[in-house]
Amino acid sequence: MYFLYLGFKTILLITIQPFSETRDGQAVYSVKLKNKAGMEAHFLTYGAILQRLIVPTGSTKTDVVLGYEDLGSYEEDNYFIGQLVGRNANRIANAEAVLDGKKIQLSANEGKNQLHGGFESFGKKVWSVTDLGDAVLFTYTSPDGDEGFPGNLETKFYVKLEEDNTLAMRYEATTDKETIVNLTRHEYFNMDAASGNGITNHQLQINASAYLPKTSQNVPSGELKAVADSPFDLQKPVNLKEHIAALDGGFDHNFVLNEDRDDAPAAQLISPDGKLKMELYCTQPGIQFYSADGIADFEGKYGKIAGNCPGLCLEPQHFPDAPNHEHFPTTVLKPSQRYEHDIRYTFSYE
Known part of the structure; x- marks a missing residue:
């Protein structure tokens, strides 16, 4: 899924202009x-x-992600809203891992664990941006020792809008020391946010016949468990209200994507009225589904969304705590390798 090399030129308008400054005076740009x-x-x-x-959406348009109007709100935000997550998506138990035969200690920003790369991870950094004509390139180099991770990690994030209403994104990363890399997106989707409603009346399907049960530390136990006959069975589109209510705290679980899904999407999200659909395609083995039960009365660019579950996250990634489970797909990146990962959001309206 190498979206930059499709052999035709997309008609695309790209605008890059000043947006604001961070608290420490770094210029931030808006990229449209x-x-x-x-x-x-x-x-x-x-x-x-x-x-x-x-x-x-017919004669109108719909903004399908939560967010804020101002930079200050993003700087204060603790929910990773809309961020590119890195160096490591999700949790690493006890903020520890073994690399090249040596134990490394990472920053612990969620109790004893590391979550989403640490205290000041990729979603809190200012990236460089380049207009490529039919795509945009964001770049950031994470220094050796950043949040405990070894190696200078050069990260590239390509973005393109295709004419079939697909947002196509590609990650590439290289390192000069053996390290851990597991990048994802953290959009909070809500196809009805302007009305002030949460996501419990959306429909969701995840193409996964297994999920990863968690321990009391909120990290995988190492077991892969079948979703059949449980609230985790999202293999066909289901209304989320009952499935979320069936779980204490709702969903914050990693689903093991079926390898034989061929060209079928890894997940699809459908608006409450059934007209707007998003299909999510990715090249990673799992998706973390977070129903945001812990976020109440969210207030953002369209005012307040009352109650819990203001949006939901579908985070394509390698499995959580992969460095501590040998049977999980590896998240180790060596200097001789290149990390590559694609995500596509494709929208249709009927």
Whole structure:
């Protein structure tokens, strides 16, 4: 899925302009992409945050992601809203891992664990941006020792809007020391946010016949468990309300994507009225589904969303705590290797 080399030129309007400054005086830019069909993706160079994702819906348009109007709110945000997450998505138990035969100690920002790369991870950094004509390139180099991770990690994040209303994204990363890399996105999707409603009446399907049970530390036990006959069975589109209510605290679990899904999406999300659909495609083995039960009365760019579950996250990634489970797909990156990862959000409206 190498979206930059499709052999044709997309008609795309790209606008890069000043947005604000961080508290320590770094300039932050707004990066807007718009395709011929009228779909728009608005990123910030702060955290490579997706501030808006505007999709044509008949005679109107719908912004399908939560966010804020101002940079200060993103700097204060603790929910990773709209961020590019790295160096490591999700949790590493006890903030420890073994690399090249040696134990390394990472920063612990969630009790004893590390979550989403540490205290000041990729979503809190200012990225450089380049207009490539039919795509945009964000770059950031994480220094050796950043949040405990060894190696200078050069990360590239490509973004393109395609004419079929697809937001196509690609990650590439290289390192000069053996390290851990597991990058993802942290959009909070809500196809009905402007009405003030949460996501419990959305429909969701995840193409996964197994998920990863968790320990009391909120990290995988190492078991792969079948979703059948449980609230985790999302193999067909289901209304989320009952499934979320069936779990104490809702969903914050990693689903093991079926390897034989061929060209089928890894997940699809459907609006409450059934008209707007997003299909998510990715090249990673898992998706973390977070129903945001712990976020109450969220207030963002469209006012307040009452109650819990204001949005939901679908985070394509390697499995949580992979460095501590030998049977999980590895997240170790060596200097001789290149990390590559693709995500696509494709929208349709009927």
